[in-house]
Amino acid sequence: MRSPVIGITADSEQPGGYSKFPWYALRQNYCSAVREAGGIPVMLPHEVGLIATYSSMIDGLLVSGGAFDVDPALFGATERHTSVTLKEGRTDFELGITRAMLDADKPILGICGGQQLLAVALGGRLIQHIPDEVKAPLAHEQPNPRNEPGHDVTICEGTLLFKIGGLVRTAVNSAHHQAVKDIPSSLKVNAVASDGVIEGIEDPSRKFCIGVQWHPEFHISPVDTKLFHAFIDACRT
Numbered sequence: 750m751r752s753p754v755i756g757i758t759a760d761s762e763q764p765g766g767y768s769k770f771p772w773y774a775l776r777q778n779y780c781s782a783v784r785e786a787g788g789i790p791v792m793l794p795h796e797v798g799l800i801a802t803y804s805s806m807i808d809g810l811l812v813s814g815g816a817f818d819v820d821p822a823l824f825g826a827t828e829r830h831t832s833v834t835l836k837e838g839r840t841d842f843e844l845g846i847t848r849a850m851l852d853a854d855k856p857i858l859g860i861c862g863g864q865q866l867l868a869v870a871l872g873g874r875l876i877q878h879i880p881d882e883v884k885a886p887l888a889h890e891q892p893n894p895r896n897e898p899g900h901d902v903t904i905c906e907g908t909l910l911f912k913i914g915g916l917v918r919t920a921v922n923s924a925h926h927q928a929v930k931d932i933p934s935s936l937k938v939n940a941v942a943s944d945g946v947i948e949g950i951e952d953p954s955r956k957f958c959i960g961v962q963w964h965p966e967f968h969i970s971p972v973d974t975k976l977f978h979a980f981i982d983a984c985r986t
Contacts, residue, residue: 753808753984755788758846758863760815761795761839779813779860782966786977788984795842804849809957809984812843814861814964818927821877824869830877832926844870856957856983858976861925864960868950871958873932879946880926887944891923896967899923902948904972908939909951910959913979914972921948921963921970928962957983 757780759773767774773794780790793803804810817836821829823844843863847870850857859867865875876882879889891899898920904911911917929947932938940949940961952958957980965973 750985752787752789753981754806755783755790755809755811755981755984756793756803756807756846757783757790757811758813758839758843759792759794760813761836775813776966778966779811782968782977783811783981786974786981788981793842793846795838797842797845800842800845800849803846804853804855807855809856809858809980810846810850811980812847812857812859812863812866812960814863814924815839817862818877819862819866819869819875821875824874826874826877830881832878840866851955851958854956856980857955857959858957858980859960860966861962861964862927864950864962865925865927865929867958867960868929868932868936871933871936871950871952873936873950874930876928876930876946878926879928882930883928883944883946885944886946887923887942889923889925889928889942889946895922895924895964896969897922898969900942902940902942902963904940904949905938908937909953909957910939910949910961910972910976913975915975916970916972919970919972921961922967923963925962929960956986
């Protein structure tokens with residue numbers, strides 16, 4: 750059986766640092782996590798005109814995270830919080846490729862900001878800034894390194910994520926100031942933090958469509974490793 754090809758969305762940066770010209774970026778552990786689970790990682794540049802080609806070439810899509818936000822106008826908000834940072838070209842591409850993969854019912858894994866984008870693509874809304882909307886929130890922008898746990902989440906029984914991980918509670922890393930606010934009734938919340946923040950979503954009507962708010966590519970817990978293996982396995986069929 751051939752190894753499935755997994756498209757991973759890249760981040761985009763303005764001139765400075767690595768190059769004096771605009772450049773793409775992707776942490777290596779996104780790729781190594783895919784490879785270790787049996788997939789072939791391929792980085793996707795933000796070429797909107799190639800979305801149909803990309804979606805026909807890849808067997809699964811991993812929507813990565815990044816230090817930016819989905820435009821609130823895309824989920825019906827009339828105001829934008831002052832903390833919101835946009836990367837419109839990236840968001841346009843990620844929405845387009847996500848919708849193309851949803852139409853083809855090919856597996857999707859959304860990570861951190863990728864989960865938030867997936868939620869919006871499926872008709873959900875976002876909390877624009879957790880400290881302003883959640884009472885006594887946890888440190889979702891954890892002060893310790895991202896390769897260490899920041900807090901625990903409860904995984905909801907009866908969800909695909911629970912079936913994959915086999916645990917009701919697991920430690921996760923946390924690097925976000927936004928979160929999923931609500932989702933359509935056709936979707937499921939599959940993980941929550943103790944402060945009520947939604948930490949994971951899934952679409953049970955599709956072959957594999959899961960978003961998690963944390964970064965499982967760091968393999969903080971066995972659930973993270975099992976999630977990547979389940980994603981790659983779904984991409985084989």
